[in-house]
Amino acid sequence: MANALRGSVGLHGNNWYSDIATVQDMLNQIAVAYGGAAPPFFTLGSYSQQLVDAIRRFQSVNHLVSDGRVDKNGPSFRKMLTLLNKPLPPDGPPSSPSVGPPSTPGGQPSPPSDPQGVNLDKAFKGFRSSPWKFTGSAGGSGSISVIGASGGYLSLHNDKSGEDQTLYYGAAGGGISLAPGGFQYSTASMPSGGFGHILVSYRLQRDLEFSDMQGLGGVIGGTAMAQVVPGMPAGIGGSLSIYLLGIDGWLAPAMLLLGGVGGAGAQMINLAAIADAIGMMWGELKGTPDVGVSVQNGYFR
Numbered sequence: 001m002a003n004a005l006r007g008s009v010g011l012h013g014n015n016w017y018s019d020i021a022t023v024q025d026m027l028n029q030i031a032v033a034y035g036g037a038a039p040p041f042f043t044l045g046s047y048s049q050q051l052v053d054a055i056r057r058f059q060s061v062n063h064l065v066s067d068g069r070v071d072k073n074g075p076s077f078r079k080m081l082t083l084l085n086k087p088l089p090p091d092g093p094p095s096s097p098s099v100g101p102p103s104t105p106g107g108q109p110s111p112p113s114d115p116q117g118v119n120l121d122k123a124f125k126g127f128r129s130s131p132w133k134f135t136g137s138a139g140g141s142g143s144i145s146v147i148g149a150s151g152g153y154l155s156l157h158n159d160k161s162g163e164d165q166t167l168y169y170g171a172a173g174g175g176i177s178l179a180p181g182g183f184q185y186s187t188a189s190m191p192s193g194g195f196g197h198i199l200v201s202y203r204l205q206r207d208l209e210f211s212d213m214q215g216l217g218g219v220i221g222g223t224a225m226a227q228v229v230p231g232m233p234a235g236i237g238g239s240l241s242i243y244l245l246g247i248d249g250w251l252a253p254a255m256l257l258l259g260g261v262g263g264a265g266a267q268m269i270n271l272a273a274i275a276d277a278i279g280m281m282w283g284e285l286k287g288t289p290d291v292g293v294s295v296q297n298g299y300f301r
Contacts, residue, residue, distance in 0.1 A: 003081060010055045010069035015205055021045040026080050027054050034083045035061035047203055082204065116155050124297045127199035127271070127278065130208040131160035134194025134281045140185035141223075141294075146174045148294050152186070154243070154281070156210070159197075165210045170221025171219050171298025184223060184239075192283030198245075199278050201271075212276045218244040220293075227289040235289035238282060245300060246276030 007014030009023045021044035030036035033057035041050070052068040055076070059066040062079050070076045139152015151170040157163070186192060200208040225237035271278055 002111075003084065005070070005072040005077060008069055008071045008074075009051075009053050011067065012205070013069050014175075015047050017045045020047055020051065023055070023080075024051065026084055027058060029085055030058070030080065030083050031086065034086060035059075037081075041243075048205075049202075052202075083216065086282075128200060128255075129197045130200045130212075130277070131158045132156055132198040132208055132213075132277075132279075133159065133196065134198065134279055135164075136186045136188065137281055137283055138184065138186050138190075138193045141221075142181075142183040143175060143294070144181040146176065146226075148173060148175050148296065150221075150294075150296060150298075155211075157197075163210070167213060167300050169217065169219075169298050169300040171217075171296035173219075173294060173296030175292055175294025175296075177223075177290050177294075179288055179290040179292070182225075182290050183291070184225060184237075184285045184287030186283050186285050187226060190284040190286075192281065195280040195282065201276050203287025204276055210275055213245040214301050215299065216247050217275075217298055218247055219296045219298060220244070221296075222293045223285060224291050225285060225287060225289045236284070236286050237289075239285050241281050241283075243279050243281065244271070244275040245278065247274050 003022060005019045005022060006016055009015060009019045011050075013019075022036070024041040024044045027035075027037035028040045032038045037054045038057075041054075050271060055070055056066045058080070059068075059076055062076075062083075064076050064079060070080070070134045111240055133156065134154055135157045136155040137152060139150060141148060141150035143149075149170075150171040152168075154167040154169070156165045157168060158165075174215055177221055198208065198213075200212075204212060221241040223237060223239045225235040227235045
């Protein structure tokens with residue numbers, strides 16, 4: 001692979017496919033003791049949080065500005081060329097320089113993470129606000145034991161362009177609830193809406209488009225339904241749902257569930273590395289009285 005760049009790679013870079021692959025390939029060939037990739041990259045050409053972290057580690061080890069970006073003919077790229085395939089000395093790797101806590105863009109050290117707790121800042125790191133927001137929804141969901149499915153539509157509005165769109169979806173997965181099974185539904189006439197604007201991941205170095213939210217996605221939801229009339233099966237309540245839009249694969253929401261069971265889901269997983277966009281909605285529900293949470297994979301169009 002040619003060791004030359006057309007533009008910059010990494011955080012806020014141009015991130016052309018061939019340039020990303022070049023930087024990843026070079027980091028794979030540089031010894032870990034000199035700041036090479038650990039773990040190595042197996043899929044070349046894909047922008048991810050691993051890429052940014054690997055660049056920052058390389059820069060820190062080599063006393064460079066740790067901005068997470070490799071510029072064309074910049075100091076980080078020149079250092080990579082110097083260290084490319086450089087063998088370790090006979091007496092082993094040189095003593096690694098002391099690498100302090102990562103710095104924020106303003107130069108201040110980032111607060112240390114708590115490995116025992118849930119760090120929501122890490123989970124949402126790398127997101128920025130978009131003009132899109134959820135304005136309403138309707139649909140239904142049903143479950144038997146720990147298996148459930150849902151479907152419906154989400155109404156969206158773009159405050160910048162004035163565009164209105166409708167995102168239809170169907171999803172299935174697992175969850176935990178008090179009732180052994182049930183069904184809930186919402187209609188367009190029931191109150192619902194989004195919390196703020198939909199967030200866009202650092203994976204998109206441009207404005208969020210409606211097409212970016214189509215395709216594979218995930219739904220992480222919680223419901224609480226109370227029995228209104230004693231002896232009657234119908235109940236009324238509400239739901240809180242997080243929609244992961246534009247994910248890379250079907251297993252991404254399942255990773256969140258496993259991490260949550262371990263007590264550190266947000267600490268372990270950066271949501272911006274999984275989804276192109278993420279949004280949160282609330283809404284009124286009617287149906288079987290129940291309290292539960294679920295993680296489902298689905299398709300949005």
